[in-house]
Amino acid sequence: YNAVNDAGSGVGVLGDTKPLNTYLSSGTYYLYDTTKAMTGVIETRTAANSTSLPGNYSVDPDNNFNATSQRADVDAHYYAGVVYDYFKNTHNRNSFDNRGATIRSTVHYSRNYNNAFWNGAQMVYGDGDGTTFRALSGALDVVAHELTHAVTERTAGLEYQYQSGALNESISDTFGVFLDKKNYLIGEDVYTPNKAGDALRSLSDPGLYGQPDHMNKYVNTTADNGGVHTNSGIPNKAAYLTISKLGTSVAEKIYYRALTVYLSPKSNFKDARSALLAAAADLYGSGSTQYSAVASAWTQVGVN
Numbered sequence: 001y002n003a004v005n006d007a008g009s010g011v012g013v014l015g016d017t018k019p020l021n022t023y024l025s026s027g028t029y030y031l032y033d034t035t036k037a038m039t040g041v042i043e044t045r046t047a048a049n050s051t052s053l054p055g056n057y058s059v060d061p062d063n064n065f066n067a068t069s070q071r072a073d074v075d076a077h078y079y080a081g082v083v084y085d086y087f088k089n090t091h092n093r094n095s096f097d098n099r100g101a102t103i104r105s106t107v108h109y110s111r112n113y114n115n116a117f118w119n120g121a122q123m124v125y126g127d128g129d130g131t132t133f134r135a136l137s138g139a140l141d142v143v144a145h146e147l148t149h150a151v152t153e154r155t156a157g158l159e160y161q162y163q164s165g166a167l168n169e170s171i172s173d174t175f176g177v178f179l180d181k182k183n184y185l186i187g188e189d190v191y192t193p194n195k196a197g198d199a200l201r202s203l204s205d206p207g208l209y210g211q212p213d214h215m216n217k218y219v220n221t222t223a224d225n226g227g228v229h230t231n232s233g234i235p236n237k238a239a240y241l242t243i244s245k246l247g248t249s250v251a252e253k254i255y256y257r258a259l260t261v262y263l264s265p266k267s268n269f270k271d272a273r274s275a276l277l278a279a280a281a282d283l284y285g286s287g288s289t290q291y292s293a294v295a296s297a298w299t300q301v302g303v304n
Protein backbone atom coordinates (compact mmCIF):
# COMPACT_ATOMS: atom_id res chain seq x y z
CA TYR A 1 0.00 0.00 0.00
CA ASN A 2 2.62 2.48 -1.16
CA ALA A 3 0.47 5.60 -1.12
CA VAL A 4 2.70 8.23 -2.73
CA ASN A 5 1.77 11.29 -4.72
CA ASP A 6 2.44 10.74 -8.41
CA ALA A 7 2.88 13.13 -11.27
CA GLY A 8 0.45 11.58 -13.64
CA SER A 9 -0.73 13.00 -16.93
CA GLY A 10 -3.99 13.07 -18.80
CA VAL A 11 -5.82 14.25 -21.90
CA GLY A 12 -8.74 16.63 -21.29
CA VAL A 13 -12.10 17.12 -22.98
CA LEU A 14 -10.60 19.42 -25.63
CA GLY A 15 -7.78 16.95 -26.38
CA ASP A 16 -5.15 18.89 -24.41
CA THR A 17 -2.55 17.12 -22.25
CA LYS A 18 -2.15 18.22 -18.63
CA PRO A 19 -0.34 17.09 -15.48
CA LEU A 20 -2.33 15.29 -12.78
CA ASN A 21 -1.77 14.83 -9.08
CA THR A 22 -2.59 11.16 -8.55
CA TYR A 23 -2.18 8.51 -5.85
CA LEU A 24 -0.64 5.09 -6.26
CA SER A 25 -2.09 2.31 -4.17
CA SER A 26 -1.59 -1.41 -4.73
CA GLY A 27 -0.44 -0.92 -8.31
CA THR A 28 -3.36 1.29 -9.35
CA TYR A 29 -3.29 5.09 -9.89
CA TYR A 30 -6.21 7.13 -8.50
CA LEU A 31 -7.44 10.67 -9.29
CA TYR A 32 -6.79 11.53 -5.67
CA ASP A 33 -4.71 14.67 -5.04
CA THR A 34 -2.99 14.91 -1.66
CA THR A 35 -0.63 17.74 -2.63
CA LYS A 36 -2.72 20.67 -1.29
CA ALA A 37 -2.49 22.13 2.22
CA MET A 38 -5.89 20.58 3.03
CA THR A 39 -7.07 18.22 5.73
CA GLY A 40 -9.00 16.59 2.90
CA VAL A 41 -8.05 15.85 -0.70
CA ILE A 42 -9.20 16.59 -4.22
CA GLU A 43 -10.83 13.41 -5.51
CA THR A 44 -12.55 12.59 -8.78
CA ARG A 45 -14.95 9.71 -9.35
CA THR A 46 -17.17 8.33 -12.07
CA ALA A 47 -20.87 7.49 -11.98
CA ALA A 48 -20.33 5.37 -15.10
CA ASN A 49 -23.52 6.76 -16.66
CA SER A 50 -25.59 5.95 -13.60
CA THR A 51 -27.11 8.52 -11.25
CA SER A 52 -25.69 6.98 -8.09
CA LEU A 53 -23.25 9.24 -6.23
CA PRO A 54 -20.43 9.50 -5.47
CA GLY A 55 -19.49 6.54 -7.68
CA ASN A 56 -16.10 4.84 -7.80
CA TYR A 57 -12.71 6.50 -8.02
CA SER A 58 -11.38 7.24 -11.50
CA VAL A 59 -8.36 4.95 -11.87
CA ASP A 60 -5.70 4.03 -14.40
CA PRO A 61 -3.08 1.26 -14.50
CA ASP A 62 -0.17 3.37 -15.78
CA ASN A 63 -0.84 6.95 -14.54
CA ASN A 64 -1.53 8.14 -18.09
CA PHE A 65 -5.21 9.03 -18.12
CA ASN A 66 -5.39 9.32 -21.89
CA ALA A 67 -8.40 7.22 -22.87
CA THR A 68 -11.28 9.11 -24.49
CA SER A 69 -13.54 7.83 -21.74
CA GLN A 70 -11.26 9.48 -19.15
CA ARG A 71 -11.25 13.02 -20.61
CA ALA A 72 -14.08 14.32 -18.41
CA ASP A 73 -12.40 12.80 -15.35
CA VAL A 74 -9.09 14.46 -16.24
CA ASP A 75 -10.57 17.94 -16.54
CA ALA A 76 -12.80 17.68 -13.48
CA HIS A 77 -9.73 16.72 -11.45
CA TYR A 78 -7.33 19.23 -12.99
CA TYR A 79 -9.74 22.20 -12.89
CA ALA A 80 -10.80 21.45 -9.32
CA GLY A 81 -7.11 21.84 -8.43
CA VAL A 82 -6.91 25.10 -10.37
CA VAL A 83 -9.94 26.49 -8.52
CA TYR A 84 -8.59 25.28 -5.15
CA ASP A 85 -5.30 27.07 -5.86
CA TYR A 86 -7.15 30.23 -6.91
CA PHE A 87 -9.12 30.54 -3.66
CA LYS A 88 -6.06 29.65 -1.55
CA ASN A 89 -3.50 31.85 -3.36
CA THR A 90 -5.73 34.82 -4.21
CA HIS A 91 -8.10 34.93 -1.24
CA ASN A 92 -6.27 32.80 1.36
CA ARG A 93 -9.29 30.48 1.51
CA ASN A 94 -8.51 26.81 2.18
CA SER A 95 -11.17 24.95 0.17
CA PHE A 96 -14.85 25.91 0.08
CA ASP A 97 -15.26 25.70 3.87
CA ASN A 98 -11.95 27.46 4.62
CA ARG A 99 -11.00 24.40 6.70
CA GLY A 100 -9.54 22.21 3.98
CA ALA A 101 -12.65 20.17 3.18
CA THR A 102 -12.31 17.44 0.57
CA ILE A 103 -13.31 18.60 -2.91
CA ARG A 104 -15.18 15.73 -4.55
CA SER A 105 -16.27 15.58 -8.21
CA THR A 106 -18.22 12.89 -10.04
CA VAL A 107 -18.26 12.75 -13.84
CA HIS A 108 -20.20 10.66 -16.39
CA TYR A 109 -23.35 11.37 -14.42
CA SER A 110 -26.41 9.82 -16.10
CA ARG A 111 -26.62 9.53 -19.90
CA ASN A 112 -26.37 12.44 -22.38
CA TYR A 113 -26.80 14.70 -19.36
CA ASN A 114 -26.62 18.32 -20.51
CA ASN A 115 -25.89 19.92 -17.17
CA ALA A 116 -23.73 20.04 -14.05
CA PHE A 117 -24.42 20.91 -10.42
CA TRP A 118 -23.20 21.26 -6.84
CA ASN A 119 -25.51 19.08 -4.74
CA GLY A 120 -24.56 20.54 -1.37
CA ALA A 121 -21.77 18.01 -0.90
CA GLN A 122 -19.98 17.57 -4.21
CA MET A 123 -19.74 18.59 -7.86
CA VAL A 124 -21.48 16.50 -10.49
CA TYR A 125 -20.97 16.68 -14.26
CA GLY A 126 -22.84 15.25 -17.21
CA ASP A 127 -21.16 14.22 -20.47
CA GLY A 128 -23.63 16.22 -22.54
CA ASP A 129 -25.30 14.76 -25.62
CA GLY A 130 -22.51 15.93 -27.91
CA THR A 131 -24.78 18.52 -29.56
CA THR A 132 -25.98 20.85 -26.82
CA PHE A 133 -22.94 20.15 -24.63
CA ARG A 134 -19.78 18.14 -24.51
CA ALA A 135 -18.60 16.94 -21.06
CA LEU A 136 -19.21 19.95 -18.84
CA SER A 137 -16.08 19.53 -16.68
CA GLY A 138 -14.16 20.53 -19.83
CA ALA A 139 -14.77 24.21 -19.02
CA LEU A 140 -12.81 25.94 -16.25
CA ASP A 141 -15.57 28.57 -15.88
CA VAL A 142 -18.15 25.81 -15.31
CA VAL A 143 -15.98 24.10 -12.66
CA ALA A 144 -15.34 27.46 -10.99
CA HIS A 145 -19.08 28.23 -11.16
CA GLU A 146 -19.96 25.01 -9.36
CA LEU A 147 -17.27 25.23 -6.69
CA THR A 148 -18.21 28.86 -6.04
CA HIS A 149 -21.74 27.67 -5.18
CA ALA A 150 -20.06 25.74 -2.35
CA VAL A 151 -18.17 28.85 -1.19
CA THR A 152 -21.35 30.96 -1.33
CA GLU A 153 -23.24 28.29 0.64
CA ARG A 154 -20.60 28.47 3.41
CA THR A 155 -20.39 32.28 3.46
CA ALA A 156 -23.26 34.57 2.35
CA GLY A 157 -25.64 31.59 2.06
CA LEU A 158 -27.66 33.44 -0.59
CA GLU A 159 -31.07 31.70 -0.80
CA TYR A 160 -31.43 30.05 -4.20
CA GLN A 161 -34.56 31.87 -5.35
CA TYR A 162 -35.65 35.20 -6.82
CA GLN A 163 -33.16 38.08 -6.37
CA SER A 164 -30.92 36.38 -3.78
CA GLY A 165 -30.83 33.33 -6.06
CA ALA A 166 -30.00 35.40 -9.14
CA LEU A 167 -27.24 36.99 -7.07
CA ASN A 168 -26.03 33.53 -6.05
CA GLU A 169 -25.92 32.63 -9.75
CA SER A 170 -24.13 35.85 -10.65
CA ILE A 171 -21.46 35.31 -7.97
CA SER A 172 -20.76 31.89 -9.51
CA ASP A 173 -20.61 33.30 -13.05
CA THR A 174 -18.42 36.20 -11.88
CA PHE A 175 -15.88 33.90 -10.23
CA GLY A 176 -16.07 31.78 -13.38
CA VAL A 177 -14.79 34.86 -15.23
CA PHE A 178 -12.20 35.58 -12.52
CA LEU A 179 -10.81 32.09 -13.19
CA ASP A 180 -11.36 31.84 -16.95
CA LYS A 181 -9.97 35.21 -17.97
CA LYS A 182 -10.03 34.74 -21.74
CA ASN A 183 -13.43 36.41 -22.11
CA TYR A 184 -16.67 37.40 -20.35
CA LEU A 185 -18.52 34.27 -21.48
CA ILE A 186 -19.74 31.27 -19.50
CA GLY A 187 -19.58 27.71 -20.84
CA GLU A 188 -18.22 28.56 -24.29
CA ASP A 189 -15.69 25.68 -24.15
CA VAL A 190 -18.35 23.00 -23.74
CA TYR A 191 -21.55 24.53 -25.15
CA THR A 192 -22.66 23.48 -28.67
CA PRO A 193 -19.40 21.77 -29.67
CA ASN A 194 -20.42 21.86 -33.34
CA LYS A 195 -21.08 25.62 -33.33
CA ALA A 196 -18.22 28.06 -32.76
CA GLY A 197 -18.46 31.42 -31.03
CA ASP A 198 -21.53 30.95 -28.86
CA ALA A 199 -21.90 30.42 -25.10
CA LEU A 200 -24.38 29.71 -22.36
CA ARG A 201 -24.23 33.28 -21.00
CA SER A 202 -22.40 36.54 -21.62
CA LEU A 203 -21.57 38.93 -18.79
CA SER A 204 -20.71 41.76 -21.20
CA ASP A 205 -23.96 41.39 -23.16
CA PRO A 206 -26.46 39.25 -21.21
CA GLY A 207 -29.10 40.03 -23.85
CA LEU A 208 -27.14 37.95 -26.36
CA TYR A 209 -28.50 34.83 -24.65
CA GLY A 210 -31.89 36.10 -23.53
CA GLN A 211 -30.98 37.56 -20.15
CA PRO A 212 -31.96 41.02 -18.88
CA ASP A 213 -29.14 43.55 -18.39
CA HIS A 214 -31.18 46.20 -16.52
CA MET A 215 -33.67 46.23 -13.64
CA ASN A 216 -36.42 47.47 -15.96
CA LYS A 217 -36.10 44.12 -17.78
CA TYR A 218 -36.30 41.99 -14.60
CA VAL A 219 -38.28 38.83 -15.38
CA ASN A 220 -40.99 37.96 -12.88
CA THR A 221 -41.44 34.21 -13.03
CA THR A 222 -41.77 31.20 -10.75
CA ALA A 223 -39.81 29.01 -13.17
CA ASP A 224 -36.19 28.14 -12.37
CA ASN A 225 -36.60 29.17 -8.73
CA GLY A 226 -37.80 32.61 -9.75
CA GLY A 227 -35.60 32.94 -12.82
CA VAL A 228 -32.22 32.63 -11.10
CA HIS A 229 -30.44 31.75 -14.38
CA THR A 230 -32.24 34.58 -16.19
CA ASN A 231 -32.18 37.52 -13.80
CA SER A 232 -28.50 36.86 -13.01
CA GLY A 233 -27.95 38.87 -16.19
CA ILE A 234 -28.50 42.10 -14.25
CA PRO A 235 -25.77 41.60 -11.58
CA ASN A 236 -23.65 39.91 -14.26
CA LYS A 237 -23.71 43.10 -16.34
CA ALA A 238 -22.73 45.12 -13.24
CA ALA A 239 -19.86 42.69 -12.66
CA TYR A 240 -18.71 43.10 -16.28
CA LEU A 241 -18.79 46.92 -15.95
CA THR A 242 -16.78 46.67 -12.70
CA ILE A 243 -14.19 44.19 -14.00
CA SER A 244 -13.67 45.98 -17.31
CA LYS A 245 -13.12 49.27 -15.43
CA LEU A 246 -11.00 48.08 -12.49
CA GLY A 247 -9.36 44.88 -13.74
CA THR A 248 -9.68 41.37 -12.34
CA SER A 249 -7.23 41.69 -9.44
CA VAL A 250 -9.08 44.67 -7.91
CA ALA A 251 -12.59 43.43 -8.73
CA GLU A 252 -12.02 39.95 -7.29
CA LYS A 253 -10.93 41.44 -3.94
CA ILE A 254 -14.06 43.57 -3.77
CA TYR A 255 -16.32 40.65 -4.73
CA TYR A 256 -14.70 38.18 -2.33
CA ARG A 257 -14.96 40.63 0.61
CA ALA A 258 -18.59 41.44 -0.21
CA LEU A 259 -19.38 37.70 -0.42
CA THR A 260 -17.65 36.76 2.83
CA VAL A 261 -18.31 39.84 5.00
CA TYR A 262 -21.43 41.70 3.84
CA LEU A 263 -23.84 39.52 1.86
CA SER A 264 -26.38 37.33 3.66
CA PRO A 265 -29.09 34.77 2.77
CA LYS A 266 -31.84 37.21 1.81
CA SER A 267 -29.66 39.86 0.16
CA ASN A 268 -31.28 41.35 -2.95
CA PHE A 269 -29.70 43.38 -5.79
CA LYS A 270 -29.85 46.62 -3.80
CA ASP A 271 -28.13 44.88 -0.88
CA ALA A 272 -25.49 43.64 -3.33
CA ARG A 273 -24.77 47.20 -4.41
CA SER A 274 -24.36 48.19 -0.74
CA ALA A 275 -22.23 45.14 0.07
CA LEU A 276 -19.87 45.78 -2.84
CA LEU A 277 -19.62 49.48 -1.98
CA ALA A 278 -18.86 48.62 1.65
CA ALA A 279 -16.17 46.19 0.50
CA ALA A 280 -14.70 48.78 -1.90
CA ALA A 281 -14.69 51.38 0.89
CA ASP A 282 -12.90 48.96 3.25
CA LEU A 283 -10.28 48.11 0.65
CA TYR A 284 -9.78 51.41 -1.21
CA GLY A 285 -11.70 54.14 0.62
CA SER A 286 -15.16 55.60 0.01
CA GLY A 287 -13.68 58.42 -2.08
CA SER A 288 -11.70 56.02 -4.28
CA THR A 289 -12.08 55.52 -8.00
CA GLN A 290 -12.75 51.86 -7.20
CA TYR A 291 -15.72 52.86 -5.03
CA SER A 292 -17.16 55.13 -7.73
CA ALA A 293 -16.67 52.45 -10.40
CA VAL A 294 -18.82 50.04 -8.38
CA ALA A 295 -21.46 52.72 -7.79
CA SER A 296 -21.51 53.57 -11.50
CA ALA A 297 -21.81 49.91 -12.56
CA TRP A 298 -24.89 49.29 -10.46
CA THR A 299 -26.49 52.60 -11.44
CA GLN A 300 -26.05 51.59 -15.10
CA VAL A 301 -28.06 48.42 -14.51
CA GLY A 302 -30.78 50.36 -12.71
CA VAL A 303 -29.90 49.41 -9.10
CA ASN A 304 -29.40 52.58 -7.02
Ligand SMILES: O=C(O)[C@H](CCc1ccccc1)CC1(C(=O)N[C@@H](Cc2c[nH]c3ccccc23)C(=O)O)CCCC1
Binding pocket: 114, 115, 116, 117, 118, 142, 145, 146, 149, 169, 187, 200, 224, 229
Ligand atom coordinates in the same frame (compact mmCIF):
# COMPACT_ATOMS: atom_id res chain seq x y z
O1 LIG B 1 -24.91 25.35 -11.25
C1 LIG B 1 -25.88 25.78 -11.88
O2 LIG B 1 -26.36 26.94 -11.68
C2 LIG B 1 -26.59 24.90 -12.89
C3 LIG B 1 -27.24 23.78 -12.07
C4 LIG B 1 -28.45 23.23 -12.79
C5 LIG B 1 -29.09 22.14 -11.99
C6 LIG B 1 -29.76 22.45 -10.80
C7 LIG B 1 -30.36 21.42 -10.08
C8 LIG B 1 -30.27 20.10 -10.53
C9 LIG B 1 -29.59 19.84 -11.71
C10 LIG B 1 -29.00 20.84 -12.45
C11 LIG B 1 -25.62 24.36 -13.92
C12 LIG B 1 -25.08 25.35 -14.95
C13 LIG B 1 -26.18 26.21 -15.54
O3 LIG B 1 -26.07 27.43 -15.64
N1 LIG B 1 -27.27 25.57 -15.96
C14 LIG B 1 -28.40 26.34 -16.49
C15 LIG B 1 -28.34 26.38 -18.04
C16 LIG B 1 -28.48 25.03 -18.63
C17 LIG B 1 -27.48 24.10 -18.72
N2 LIG B 1 -27.93 22.98 -19.28
C18 LIG B 1 -29.27 23.13 -19.56
C19 LIG B 1 -30.19 22.27 -20.14
C20 LIG B 1 -31.48 22.70 -20.30
C21 LIG B 1 -31.84 23.99 -19.88
C22 LIG B 1 -30.95 24.88 -19.32
C23 LIG B 1 -29.65 24.41 -19.15
C24 LIG B 1 -29.71 25.73 -16.04
O4 LIG B 1 -29.67 24.60 -15.50
O5 LIG B 1 -30.72 26.41 -16.24
C25 LIG B 1 -24.00 26.25 -14.36
C26 LIG B 1 -22.88 26.42 -15.40
C27 LIG B 1 -23.25 25.54 -16.58
C28 LIG B 1 -24.34 24.60 -16.05
Ligand SMILES: [Zn+2]
Binding pocket: 145, 149, 169, 172
Ligand atom coordinates in the same frame (compact mmCIF):
# COMPACT_ATOMS: atom_id res chain seq x y z
ZN1 LIG C 1 -25.17 28.06 -10.70
